[in-house]
Each structure stands twice: as C-alpha cells, then as structure tokens.
Amino acid sequence: MTELGRPWRRALLWLALLGPFFFLSYGMANLLAERLPFVPSVVFGWEAKIPFQAWTIVPYWSIDLFYVASFFICTQRAELDMHARRLLTAQLLSVACFLLWPLRFSLERPETGGVFGWLFDVLLGFDKPFNQAPSLHIVLLVVLWVRYQQHLQGLWRTALHVWFALIGLSVLTTWQHHFIDVPTGVAVGWLCVWLWPAQGPSPPRHWQWAREPARWTLAGLYAAGSAGCAVLAWVFGGWALWLCWPALSLLLVALAYAGLGTAVFQKQEDGRLSMAASWLLAPYLLAAWANSRWWTRRAPHPQLVIDGVWLGRMPDASAPLQVPTVVDVCAELPFRGRARHYRHVPMLDLATPTPESLRRAAEAIAHGHRRGAVLVCCALGYSRSAAAVATWLCHSGHADSADAAITLLAQDCPWVALKARHRRAIEQAVQLQATNGPFKVNA
Known part of the structure; x- marks a missing residue:
C-alpha cells in the first residue's frame, strides 16, 4: 500500500x-x-x-x-x-x-x-x-x-x-x-x-579504475601532496593543523584521478559545484582558479576559431558574454557567468578526455551553433576545450582529420596544447560519432 x-x-x-x-x-x-x-x-x-x-x-x-x-x-x-x-x-x-x-x-x-x-x-x-x-x-x-x-x-x-x-x-x-x-x-x-548528494548517485558508485597512466601519475602527485600536508599538520600541530583541510581536498582530487572521475566535483546543471564539494575542495579550487588566471593573464579573452565558435578560459562572473551559448568542459571550476544557453560536459584537467566525452561536447557545440555563436571553455582554454572544438571541426566538415583540425586550431590559437594522446582521442570520437550517426538536435 x-x-x-x-x-x-x-x-x-x-x-x-x-x-x-x-x-x-x-x-x-x-x-x-x-x-x-x-x-x-x-x-x-x-x-x-x-x-x-x-x-x-x-x-x-x-x-x-x-x-x-x-x-x-x-x-x-x-x-x-x-x-x-x-x-x-x-x-x-x-x-x-x-x-x-x-x-x-x-x-x-x-x-x-x-x-x-x-x-x-x-x-x-x-x-x-x-x-x-x-x-x-x-x-x-x-x-x-x-x-x-x-x-x-x-x-x-x-x-x-x-x-x-x-x-x-x-x-x-x-x-x-x-x-x-x-x-x-x-x-x-x-x-x-x-x-x-541530492541529485544523482553517491560518488563512490561512479568508481572506475583509471586505465590511463597519466591519470595514475596525477593521482600519485595529489596523494603525495595530501600526505605532505597531513605530515606537516601532525609534526608542527597548533595552527598547522589547518593543513588537514588541503590534505582532505587533495586526497579527494587524487581519488578523482584514480577512479571517481568528475563525480568528485559534483558539477550541476547550472555550472555550480555542489555546496558540499565547494567546502571540501575549497583549497584545491582556490589554487586551480589562481593557476588558470596566471597562465592566461596575457590572453584573458576568448579567441574566434571559425564560423562563430570561440575558444577560451572559464569566463569571470563579471565578464559580459557576447555569445548566446556556452559549452563548459571544465570539471573543477564553477561557471558563474550568465549565458542564455549553458551546457556542461565535465572532463578532468590534464587527463586525456574520453572519446565519448569529446563526442558529447562536439554535439553540444553543434546544438549551440544552431542558435548562433558558441564559447567553448575550460580552465585555461588550452587542452580540454581545444580537443572538444577539434572534434567538432571534424564532425562539422571544417576539417577532414584530427591532424587537420589541430592545425586549423593552431592558426588562430597557437597556445593550444594538444598532444598525440589527444589526437588519438579525437580520432576515436569521430569514429564513435560515425557509428552513432548524425547528431540529434533538440527541438
């Protein structure tokens, strides 16, 4: 009953x-x-x-x-x-x-x-x-x-x-x-x-052992940073005990790279991180935001790639957006801007995006492109968002291969950092989309 x-x-x-x-x-x-x-x-x-x-x-x-x-x-x-x-x-x-x-x-x-x-x-x-x-x-x-x-x-x-x-x-x-x-x-x-969490399954249910060596390297580095903070807190005590906060934060990030993936950050449909993730990961998030602003200090504004698609870093909350659609592929930083249409396909920083995530990002770009200009962003605008745009270039017919898409990107955005592993992921994403057929465009 x-x-x-x-x-x-x-x-x-x-x-x-x-x-x-x-x-x-x-x-x-x-x-x-x-x-x-x-x-x-x-x-x-x-x-x-x-x-x-x-x-x-x-x-x-x-x-x-x-x-x-x-x-x-x-x-x-x-x-x-x-x-x-x-x-x-x-x-x-x-x-x-x-x-x-x-x-x-x-x-x-x-x-x-x-x-x-x-x-x-x-x-x-x-x-x-x-x-x-x-x-x-x-x-x-x-x-x-x-x-x-x-x-x-x-x-x-x-x-x-x-x-x-x-x-x-x-x-x-x-x-x-x-x-x-x-x-x-x-x-x-x-x-x-x-x-x-209030929405979605518990983060541990997302666990999938990382297969990429780069992810295990990053997991080890973050785990070492966590252990270092914990040891300093234990040895010095007193106010050094506050180092337990970054120790916890870095441990969660290490688990993200080891197997939890982007679920650690609990990015929501509006681009914000959950309140719990924001508190627990605050030391890491502050460092990640400062790092993104430092590396992009000489090029803070997005760059037009082709045909109304722009590439750049995560926009500031106060930055006026001249595009109707934002496709955000950053997992760790919240989106605080105002966009008429917002889509997020979170990917881990410095790790190779999966072909499926690149396919979904390219699909989001294609959907947004039907409405007008699109900004594709991540923390820096150097890697994850660049790989997503390169995948879209192949899908849209602007490039006939991953190499051609990367070459086209480099002409207007010479700072992009796409390596051989990104090229392979882009190629696999193109093959995956060819198998699935044309993008399904929202009405």
Missing part, C-alpha cells in the same frame, strides 16, 4: 532506527574512552578565555528537537532516505573517529544553578568529557542545516541561520568542546552531504 503525501510512517521507522543507534553508539564510544588509562587533549591556550555562557545550553540542547523533526519535513521518500543516510553516515564516521582518536575536554566547567544548571546535569548524566573531534553536534548541524534551509524561505530561513549559528557557538560557550572539534565537525558534516 503506497503512502500518499509525506512519508510519515517511513519517517517514524527511520527515527526508530537512528534514535536508539545514536545513543547506543555514542555511549559506547564514551564508555571505551573512559576506560583508557590516558586520553589526550588538543587545546589552544586562548580557549580558556572563551566566555562560559550557561544560557547557551538551550540552543545546544535544541539540536535534538531539530534532529527529530527533520525526518518529518521531508516531502518525498527519496529525500527522506537520502537525509537518513546522511545522518547514519554522520554517526558512523564520528564514532569511528572517537574510537580511533579519542580526545578529552580539558577545561573545568564553572558550577551552574537554576534551570540552566539542571540542563547541564541532565546532559552530563550520559555525556562524558570524551567524544570530542569531530564534534557530533557540528556534524549534525551541517546535515540538518542543509535539509531545513531547502524547505524554508524569507524570515523563517533567516531565523534558521541565526539559531543554527547559536547552536554552533554553543559547543564552545558551554565548554563542551575544544576549538579543533568545530572545523573537523564541519568537514565530516560536508563529507556526509557529499557522499549522499
């Missing part, structure tokens, strides 16, 4: 499963840490100056109400299941961290009376000074905020932001957590959202 309207009964089932699991797994991690002969702390000297605010135990406790209600705001079964998987993953990852890296809160909390004191007493009845990094409060805060903000508008949404900010601050002002627990909690929270 199918449920009509909101999936109330399924929400109750998920709550009945995750509620007890939350307390049992959290309590088990507390109990095991309590039995250890020594549990360390990671604390900065300035944390003792954080003012203890007893009243913030109220927003601290309120996350439990938001947790329970979150199951019932979901309007569809798929949304509910996705949200429940995020909460389950949050619990599993957090408890795993508590067991592998137990930490203890080291400051002595002031005595508190009245209602606030009673709330602290109830809390401390099951919550010991362990289970620190990541703060499960912060992990859940991220997951719950993503769910609620999608259902609220106007003043209610503003009120949500304010109250959730208070919940986030309360983990410090109630003297429940050290500072390191906050950024680690944010990271785990976004990782849970990234693992269970």
